[in-house]
Amino acid sequence: MSETGDQVDGASRMPEAADGHSSGTIRQPALRAKGKYVSKSDMVTDALRELITGRQLSPGTPLRQRDLAEQFEVSYTPVREALRRLESEGLVVTDVHRGATVARTESEEMEENYRILAALEALAGSLAVSKMTSEDLAEIEAFYRQVATCQPDDDRLAELNRQFHFRIYECARSPMLLLLMRLLWRSFPRGPQAGRPHQESLQQHAQLVEALKRRDEEEVAAIIREHVLGSIKYLPQQEPRP
Numbered sequence: 001m002s003e004t005g006d007q008v009d010g011a012s013r014m015p016e017a018a019d020g021h022s023s024g025t026i027r028q029p030a031l032r033a034k035g036k037y038v039s040k041s042d043m044v045t046d047a048l049r050e051l052i053t054g055r056q057l058s059p060g061t062p063l064r065q066r067d068l069a070e071q072f073e074v075s076y077t078p079v080r081e082a083l084r085r086l087e088s089e090g091l092v093v094t095d096v097h098r099g100a101t102v103a104r105t106e107s108e109e110m111e112e113n114y115r116i117l118a119a120l121e122a123l124a125g126s127l128a129v130s131k132m133t134s135e136d137l138a139e140i141e142a143f144y145r146q147v148a149t150c151q152p153d154d155d156r157l158a159e160l161n162r163q164f165h166f167r168i169y170e171c172a173r174s175p176m177l178l179l180l181m182r183l184l185w186r187s188f189p190r191g192p193q194a195g196r197p198h199q200e201s202l203q204q205h206a207q208l209v210e211a212l213k214r215r216d217e218e219e220v221a222a223i224i225r226e227h228v229l230g231s232i233k234y235l236p237q238q239e240p241r242p
Contacts, residue, residue, distance in 0.1 A: 059104035128171035195234035
């Protein structure tokens, strides 16, 4: 019988947790009747599925074939088959360079992007304060007023909002920082502010303009950070996979 057709019973060792320590043993899933034999590939598939859906393996965790083969005490063949099956279920993603990892949901990927964007925009805002001229500030206020006059369904809103934010960040005089933020903004199909109530954004914009006028670097950075991270709670919530 081939490797994937070999039959096994009993318990297998659990893959190491994120901290690198073994977490004990993992039994065959309850849906397997006692005394039933399963193939090694089925055993590895079921065990990994339980670890992923039970969040014991967090999104983005590497799934290295060699480590899994050692921990489950099987050869590479059933491990490869298990990873192929889990990829077809959307629980695993495979990259030609990085190999297999636990899949992340779209909302998890977007949340990570927001956290990166918050750090970069807060930095840009604080750098902009000392370099901003009175003419710069006047243009920023003009963009703020244009955004404030828009209704939530105004087609111009997304672009005006982008211009307001980037007019501030341009004052940091850092081309590399601008490039990174522009790349991140492209990861949000409708912009980072999509889903957030318009009035909430306007209130924070007003606070930001006042902090810029006071030339308060720490307050500017804090307002921007809170403004960006505040969008996370409006991300669509996805149900856990069954």
